[in-house]
Amino acid sequence: MTASTASAAQQTRLARSDGPHGPHGSALRAAFAQLPTGVTVVTTTTAAGPAGATASAVCSLSLEPPLVLLGIGARSQTLERILDSGRFLVNVLPVGASATASAFAAPGTSPEARFTSVPSVPHHPYEGLPALDEALAWVACSVHRTYPGGDHVIVIGHVDHCRHGEGQPLVRHAGRYRRLA
Incomplete structure (x- = not known):
């Protein structure tokens, strides 16, 4: 050919x-699905405790001012919690955290129950938000603006604080969790 x-x-x-x-x-x-993407868990704090969901539509938007773009389902319970709180944290997952990613993506599970389903996700407060202990990086944000995006909502977060460590990120490609070569 x-x-x-x-x-x-x-x-x-x-x-x-x-x-x-x-x-x-x-x-x-x-x-x-042919475009590899990093895997994150976006968390927030509610009256019922920590809440979160797996998200792959997350990226840095601007350095000045420091902004993050999050695309999240318009009917997502986690979106409701983020908007109620006005704050969220992006947890960048490492290789080996596919069980955490899957647990936080589980349909039919409340955003709060996901913290107890792995059987329990170790986390600590970072700037008042739930930070997953295993994460490679944490980016704490305040909701800056939202925009409709079809069946999703585009949340622009102002980055208030961030930290990072070392390691390989968990990547999703062609419907599977993968590691970098």
Whole structure:
């Protein structure tokens, strides 16, 4: 197969995943699964205790002022808790923390119950927010702004404090947790 034939075959395969109004959700999810992403657990504090959820749509947005972008499901219970609290903490997970990532992604589990489901996630307060002991980095934020983002909400957080250690991050690619080579 020549390069041009391979390219044409790939274009045909990619075109088939698009509907009349753009790509189907499953096709879009599959396309972005090819982009490796870091795995984080976003936490906050509630009257019922610590709460959190796994999030991969997290990135640094600006250094001046220091801002973080978080994309989180519009119907997420954790989003409700973050907005009520006005603060959240991004915990960057290390290799070997896939059980923690899976526990905090469990559908049907309340954001507070996730702290007791692994069987218990060791954590400590960092700037008044629940920081996972195993995290490679912690970024404490105040909610700065929110924007609608389709079936998600874009939360812009002002970074109030951060700390980091050393180690390899947990990465998600093609629907699986992975380690860097």
